[in-house]
Amino acid sequence: MELNDNYTFDDYREVFHKILEEKKLNKTSERFNILREIFEIEGHFDADKLFQRLRSKKYTVSKTTIYKTLDLLESFQLIVKHHFGDKVALYEKCNTQHPHNHIFIENTEEIIEFHYDIPEQLIKTLEDKYKISISHHSLTLFGKKKNENQHKLSSTPITHE
Numbered sequence: 001m002e003l004n005d006n007y008t009f010d011d012y013r014e015v016f017h018k019i020l021e022e023k024k025l026n027k028t029s030e031r032f033n034i035l036r037e038i039f040e041i042e043g044h045f046d047a048d049k050l051f052q053r054l055r056s057k058k059y060t061v062s063k064t065t066i067y068k069t070l071d072l073l074e075s076f077q078l079i080v081k082h083h084f085g086d087k088v089a090l091y092e093k094c095n096t097q098h099p100h101n102h103i104f105i106e107n108t109e110e111i112i113e114f115h116y117d118i119p120e121q122l123i124k125t126l127e128d129k130y131k132i133s134i135s136h137h138s139l140t141l142f143g144k145k146k147n148e149n150q151h152k153l154s155s156t157p158i159t160h161e
């Protein structure tokens, strides 16, 4: 079962439920509480933010359980894990409707999301070359914000001889 565009929490829960069953893993209420919380978070989050949110709702979940569940969800592609620079790992729920890529601005720690489809031909070439099947992709670009003065200088026309 795959998640469709605009999936609801029920769809999300059903997929997780099915996976746990297939893998013969316990369908604990803790795992489902974590899943619901993740579903409700907009954008990126780290394990600590998830832990705080659950605690504020009086759910007693250990950090260990959170990390284990995040790993589990990541391995089933229900969430995506990102490493931006030296920052702690950030997660987000999988977004079937708007798969996106990221630019991490190192000096301001901003994260910009952008949409760009990797050309089919490139995927096909890589699949053939390495004899693999590519399921999804996540592109992260790293950069630094230019300061305004530098920007003005570099935008003066350069004349070539």
Ligand SMILES: [Zn+2]
Pocket (backbone or CB within 6 Å): 044, 092, 100, 102, 113
């Ligand atoms: Zn993102």
